[in-house]
Amino acid sequence: MGEYSGAFVAFDVAKAKHAIAVAEAGRTGEVRFLGEVENTPARIERTIKKLAARYGRLQVCFEAGPTGYGLYRQTRELGHDCLVVAPALIPKRAGERVKTNRRDAVTLARLHRAGELTGVWVPDPVHEAIRDLVRAREAAMEDVRRKRQQLLSFLLRHGRIYTGGGHWTLAHRRWLARQAFGHPAQQIVFQEAVDVIEDTAQRLRRLDEQLAVIVPTWSLAPLVQAYQAMRGASFLVAVTFAAEIGDISRFDTPRQLMSFLGLVPSERSTGDTVRRHGLTLAGNRRARRALIEAAWTYRYPARVSATLRARLEGLPKAVRDIAWKGQVRLCARYRRLSAAGKKLPVVVAAIAREMAAFLWAIGREVVPV
Numbered sequence: 001m002g003e004y005s006g007a008f009v010a011f012d013v014a015k016a017k018h019a020i021a022v023a024e025a026g027r028t029g030e031v032r033f034l035g036e037v038e039n040t041p042a043r044i045e046r047t048i049k050k051l052a053a054r055y056g057r058l059q060v061c062f063e064a065g066p067t068g069y070g071l072y073r074q075t076r077e078l079g080h081d082c083l084v085v086a087p088a089l090i091p092k093r094a095g096e097r098v099k100t101n102r103r104d105a106v107t108l109a110r111l112h113r114a115g116e117l118t119g120v121w122v123p124d125p126v127h128e129a130i131r132d133l134v135r136a137r138e139a140a141m142e143d144v145r146r147k148r149q150q151l152l153s154f155l156l157r158h159g160r161i162y163t164g165g166g167h168w169t170l171a172h173r174r175w176l177a178r179q180a181f182g183h184p185a186q187q188i189v190f191q192e193a194v195d196v197i198e199d200t201a202q203r204l205r206r207l208d209e210q211l212a213v214i215v216p217t218w219s220l221a222p223l224v225q226a227y228q229a230m231r232g233a234s235f236l237v238a239v240t241f242a243a244e245i246g247d248i249s250r251f252d253t254p255r256q257l258m259s260f261l262g263l264v265p266s267e268r269s270t271g272d273t274v275r276r277h278g279l280t281l282a283g284n285r286r287a288r289r290a291l292i293e294a295a296w297t298y299r300y301p302a303r304v305s306a307t308l309r310a311r312l313e314g315l316p317k318a319v320r321d322i323a324w325k326g327q328v329r330l331c332a333r334y335r336r337l338s339a340a341g342k343k344l345p346v347v348v349a350a351i352a353r354e355m356a357a358f359l360w361a362i363g364r365e366v367v368p369v
Contacts, residue, residue: 010106044074085120140200248364
């Protein structure tokens, strides 16, 4: 290897070809662009082996994106380190106005050598598969909501307003079945919308059934069960939280988890002036939304309902104690913040933030299988 003792390799990944740059070790090491390589396992393996023959052990990095984690796993299998970079945390110069694949690759290699890049947590293939299923279920739920809203908007345009209570109840469905329109085109539009809603609802039910079957075989199944000890953490909330957060032990403190979820205030302070603003809303939005939905349940007094009692059966006492302590504190905090005149979204966000801390504590008590 001569004078070389390792190198920092950066891939600017894309669908067809990856741009590659290398930064040699040391502050004075050369940083140069190597060209592009086709996005195929064989060509990537050949490129990595060629670089390893010259530099020895490689430190590889690339931005997280739509290409997934295939490059990460292939690099690790070849015996080299790999960092999947969080795109939002890449340092950028304010004056730069030119962006190309070549410049991005060179910049990544230089920053990787300087230790200025922040990596994301990479799930194993099984965890990634469960997360894909959870996200498919969320997409199906959003599709049902969107299709229902489209039908209600169509009915509103034609003066068809249901006044018998909530929408999508059995009574509402009977009311929909009685609707008739004078023009055949409008009747077709109405019936197609009803059929599409039924199809998307069936898809949602199928995905719910698959989650109920597959999750118990997952290594994080004990963690999902333990999360459900918290009030508001239904099966879907617990699965979403576990799938999106993954290894809870990677967060040393609850505050780190809160920051990852974007549930901490943003801040722009200078000198003696401290200015705090709204939530950062950074990090994982799916897990954050699940906690926000769960936080609404704490507007009621603390109690163990029959549903919650069933979820507590078989759980360790330490987990049950954390869950009850959390419920008592969060219910009281909800009342206190509401009485202080805080806006409802602010109150719910505060509850969701503290709920994340209790889930962190529960995760520390349970060991995945």
